[in-house]
Amino acid sequence: MSQPEVLRQEIISFVREQGADLTGFARVEKWAETAEVPQEFWPQELWPLAQTVIVLGMAMPLPIVETTPSAIHMELYNTCNRELDSLAYRLTLWLNRQGQASIFFPRDCYGSIKILLEKPFAAFGHVPAAKYAGLGTLGLSHLLLTPAFGPRVRFVSVFTTAVLENSPPQAKELCIKCQACIKCCPPSALKAPPPGGGLAVYDKIACAQRAYELTRRRCYPCGVCSKVCPIGDDRKLFQATKNTKKYLQEKEILTKESDHPDYRSWEHFRRYGSWYEKEVGKR
Numbered sequence: 001m002s003q004p005e006v007l008r009q010e011i012i013s014f015v016r017e018q019g020a021d022l023t024g025f026a027r028v029e030k031w032a033e034t035a036e037v038p039q040e041f042w043p044q045e046l047w048p049l050a051q052t053v054i055v056l057g058m059a060m061p062l063p064i065v066e067t068t069p070s071a072i073h074m075e076l077y078n079t080c081n082r083e084l085d086s087l088a089y090r091l092t093l094w095l096n097r098q099g100q101a102s103i104f105f106p107r108d109c110y111g112s113i114k115i116l117l118e119k120p121f122a123a124f125g126h127v128p129a130a131k132y133a134g135l136g137t138l139g140l141s142h143l144l145l146t147p148a149f150g151p152r153v154r155f156v157s158v159f160t161t162a163v164l165e166n167s168p169p170q171a172k173e174l175c176i177k178c179q180a181c182i183k184c185c186p187p188s189a190l191k192a193p194p195p196g197g198g199l200a201v202y203d204k205i206a207c208a209q210r211a212y213e214l215t216r217r218r219c220y221p222c223g224v225c226s227k228v229c230p231i232g233d234d235r236k237l238f239q240a241t242k243n244t245k246k247y248l249q250e251k252e253i254l255t256k257e258s259d260h261p262d263y264r265s266w267e268h269f270r271r272y273g274s275w276y277e278k279e280v281g282k283r
C-alpha cells in the first residue's frame, strides 16, 4: 500500500474510533473543476496550503428530529455540533503530530442568527465539500442526502496538506423529487424549482427568520426539511419508512385535534422545555 493510502486508512480508523458516522476525501481541485461555488469560498483560497478536505459526518437520530421544534431537538443539534467540532479538532491535532499540516473549519461558524439575517452565508460550505467527498447528492431542499441517513447528518471539514485520493462520487442521484420538503416547509422558504429542473427556489432570509424565531423560543433549529425527507436507511432502523403521509397531514390534523394520538409524543416534547406556541397556528 502507498504511503498516502496508509495515511488515508489511518485517518478512517482514527475518526471511526472517535465516533464519525461518515468520512470522505475531496481534493481541492474539485472546487475549481466544478466551478459551482464562488471562488472566495474554495478551500485553496481560504488556506493556500490545503490539498485535501476531509469531511466528517455525524448522524441526527430521526425520532428526535421528528419532534422539531423542541428543546430535545435543540439539545441534539448542539450536542452533535460540539462532538463534530471536537472530532475535527482531535483529527487536526493528530495530523499535525504526523507532520501533515492541517486546520479545520467548524460545523456552522456564525456568531448569531441576526448576522445570518443580514448575510446568510458561512465562510465555508460543508455541503459542497461533502458532495465532492462522495458522501451524497444534493436534494431539492439544498441539503446533502446520504444513503445512510438522508439529510439527517451534520458535517465538519478538515483542510490538510496531505495529498490523499478523492473518494468516489455517489453512484446514483438520491433525491426522488417528492417535494415533501417544499410542501412541509413552515414559512414556505422552499418553492418548486423553475421549469427545466434544478433545486428548489430557496429563500435563505425566510429560513433564517424562522431560525431566529425558534432561537427566541429556545427550540431551534427548524429542520423540517430534514425530518420529512424519505431518503435514508435510518428510516428502516427506526421503522419510519411510511411516515410521509403523517408529515404531510400534520398541520391539518393538529389544527382540528391538537391532542391527536399520532402526534401526541411530538407535541409533548414541544410543550415542555421551550416557549411553546402551537406550530399549526403559526403556519
Ligand code: SF4
Pocket: 184, 185, 186, 187, 188, 189, 190, 206, 207, 208, 210, 222, 223, 224, 225, 226
Ligand atoms: S430549515 Fe425549515 S424554514 Fe428552512 S428550508 Fe428547511 S423547512 Fe424551510
Ligand code: SF4
Pocket: 139, 140, 141, 142, 145, 174, 175, 176, 177, 178, 179, 180, 181, 182, 228, 229, 230, 231
Ligand atoms: S424531501 Fe423529497 S424532494 Fe425533498 S430532498 Fe428529500 S427526496 Fe428530495
